[in-house]
Amino acid sequence: MRIPLPRPRSLAGQLFAVQAVLIAVVVAGYALFMYVSDQRQAQDAAGRQATAVARAVADSPSVRAAIRTPHPTRELQPYALRVMRDTDVDFVTIMDPRGIRWTHPVESEIGRHFLGNTGRALRGETFTETYTGTLGASVRAVTPIEDDDKAIIGLVSAGIKVEAISERVRGQVTALVGWAAGALALGAVGTYVVNARLRRHTHGMNATELSRMHDYHQAALHAVREGLLMLDGQFRVALINDGGRELLGVAGDVVGSSVADLGLPAPLTGALLSSEPRVDEVHLTADRVLVVNTSPVSGGERRGTVATLRDVTELQSLMGELDSERGFTQALRSQAHEAANRLHTVVSLIELGRAEEAVEFATAELELAQALTDQVVAAVSEPVLAALLLGKTAQANERGVELVVSGDSRLDDGVLPESLSARDLVTILGNLVDNAVDAAQGSTRARVTVTAYATRAPDGELVLKVADTGPGVAGGHADLVFQRGFSTKPSGPGGRGLGLALVRQAVHRHAGHLSVSAAEGGGAEFVVRLPLRAAVPSARVSGGGA
Numbered sequence: 035m036r037i038p039l040p041r042p043r044s045l046a047g048q049l050f051a052v053q054a055v056l057i058a059v060v061v062a063g064y065a066l067f068m069y070v071s072d073q074r075q076a077q078d079a080a081g082r083q084a085t086a087v088a089r090a091v092a093d094s095p096s097v098r099a100a101i102r103t104p105h106p107t108r109e110l111q112p113y114a115l116r117v118m119r120d121t122d123v124d125f126v127t128i129m130d131p132r133g134i135r136w137t138h139p140v141e142s143e144i145g146r147h148f149l150g151n152t153g154r155a156l157r158g159e160t161f162t163e164t165y166t167g168t169l170g171a172s173v174r175a176v177t178p179i180e181d182d183d184k185a186i187i188g189l190v191s192a193g194i195k196v197e198a199i200s201e202r203v204r205g206q207v208t209a210l211v212g213w214a215a216g217a218l219a220l221g222a223v224g225t226y227v228v229n230a231r232l233r234r235h236t237h238g239m240n241a242t243e244l245s246r247m248h249d250y251h252q253a254a255l256h257a258v259r260e261g262l263l264m265l266d267g268q269f270r271v272a273l274i275n276d277g278g279r280e281l282l283g284v285a286g287d288v289v290g291s292s293v294a295d296l297g298l299p300a301p302l303t304g305a306l307l308s309s310e311p312r313v314d315e316v317h318l319t320a321d322r323v324l325v326v327n328t329s330p331v332s333g334g335e336r337r338g339t340v341a342t343l344r345d346v347t348e349l350q351s352l353m354g355e356l357d358s359e360r361g362f363t364q365a366l367r368s369q370a371h372e373a374a375n376r377l378h379t380v381v382s383l384i385e386l387g388r389a390e391e392a393v394e395f396a397t398a399e400l401e402l403a404q405a406l407t408d409q410v411v412a413a414v415s416e417p418v419l420a421a422l423l424l425g426k427t428a429q430a431n432e433r434g435v436e437l438v439v440s441g442d443s444r445l446d447d448g449v450l451p452e453s454l455s456a457r458d459l460v461t462i463l464g465n466l467v468d469n470a471v472d473a474a475q476g477s478t479r480a481r482v483t484v485t486a487y488a489t490r491a492p493d494g495e496l497v498l499k500v501a502d503t504g505p506g507v508a509g510g511h512a513d514l515v516f517q518r519g520f521s522t523k524p525s526g527p528g529g530r531g532l533g534l535a536l537v538r539q540a541v542h543r544h545a546g547h548l549s550v551s552a553a554e555g556g557g558a559e560f561v562v563r564l565p566l567r568a569a570v571p572s573a574r575v576s577g578g579g580a
Contacts, residue, residue: 057221061214069207076202077173080194081162084175087121087192092179101188106136107144124198125169127191131156143168152176155189171196261343269293269307272338281324281343306341318535416445418456419463419486426467435471435480444487451566458540465533466500466560473504494566501559507550
């Protein structure tokens with residue numbers, strides 16, 4: 035049979051036991067100290083009291099006068115008893131210089147020799163001592179009685195029994211023990227209250243369990259790839275894991291810093307400072323696309339905020355590529371539909387016996403399609419950009435917008451460095467063209483003009499210009515258009531305002547320059563300049579009047 039081992043006492047229970055023992059030891063030590071101290075003080079006080087009584091008796095003129103009589107006991111005994119009663123001492127003994135008693139509380143001891151030391155008193159001194167006499171151990175004082183010529187004519191001894199002194203101390207110690215017991219009880223109650231609160235906060239776990247929980251906590255923080263950020267009630271960083279530092283791009287010890295001082299983009303800072311929870315919000319940093327979730331921490335009061343960060347940069351890029359592929363598919367479907375219509379037209383003309391007209395119609399359509407392809411490929415032989423422009427041309431035509439590649443375009447294959455990935459090119463040019471088509475749609479002679487060329491070394495750069503015939507960008511919005519969430523169009527099911535923000539992010543990664551200004555024929559013109567050599571990211575964004 036297996037006997038279960040008792041569970042270790044909780045941390046709160048251990049602290050309660052330690053504090054209770056500590057209070058008990060302190061109170062017991064204090065009581066012992068006070069007992070010893072009071073005993074000594076009581077003896078000192080008894081010695082002073084006995085000295086004062088003895089000196090008063092020795093200085094009394096009636097005592098000196100009674101000593102000169104033939105029978106001193108007759109007058110001194112009543113006097114000594116009266117002094118004992120009035121001064122609360124246990125005995126007052128008046129004796130001659132030889133130590134023969136004239137007075138004593140026990141009358142049978144009168145006439146006998148005083149038990150104690152008198153040598154110092156016979157030399158004119160007053161002294162105290164603890165001595166065991168006929169009444170038991172006592173603290174006594176002995177002093178000489180002098181006449182007017184300073185001759186010693188007798189001695190006086192007054193004393194208090196040690197038993198009486200101990201009785202007084204016991205009374206004080208009893209009161210002290212009562213106070214000590216009250217202090218111990220009060221301390222125990224206070225300790226119990228404090229530890230009950232501690233028990234609630236530690237959930238009844240003992241020190242080993244808390245240590246193990248801390249180790250798990252630290253291991254989990256470093257193992258999780260997602261970012262975790264905890265803010266206190268004043269929106270200062272209370273905790274941040276390695277993933278959070280990497281995703282937010284912060285370095286050094288930022289614990290204790292305000293989230294407003296981390297240098298994050300304003301929309302992201304606003305989300306972290308918000309008292310309302312945020313669910314799957316998309317935010318852009320300099321190099322990443324983050325999904326942010328925040329939740330307030332409350333326990334009767336606001337204690338802070340917990341924020342989780344997920345990196346969806348790669349996912350966003352893949353979605354952009356998927357959108358482009360979807361656009362290509364739609365363009366191919368449209369072209370297939372148009373080709374089928376043209377083929378039916380050619381077949382119908384042949385069936386009607388108009389073969390020459392059928393040949394002319396088919397030749398004209400082929401020349402038109404080939405001319406468009408030749409125009410794009412001749413200007414932009416870079417395969418990714420050429421394929422993108424051909425697909426966007428078909429999409430734009432479906433929406434009633436003419437997309438043309440300007441005659442100034444010249445981009446040969448192999449000019450672009452390996453560091454400038456096809457994915458980033460698709461992100462930049464694809465989003466610019468999509469926004470331009472949106473802006474130009476519905477305008478008079480709707481057109482989007484794309485210009486792409488590369489300048490020569492040593493400071494060569496890739497220049498992409500996209501102009502439209504839309505309403506343009508207002509002067510006050512020149513900088514806002516590149517922020518996530520800004521759009522002049524109504525919000526659709528998927529939301530708006532992310533495309534140009536992604537463009538700015540991609541330009542930033544390649545240390546490029548992005549600007550917007552008014553186009554010559556009206557509308558807006560976006561210009562991207564990307565260096566054709568490796569550079570440290572430091573994107574510049576500028577706006578002109580639109």
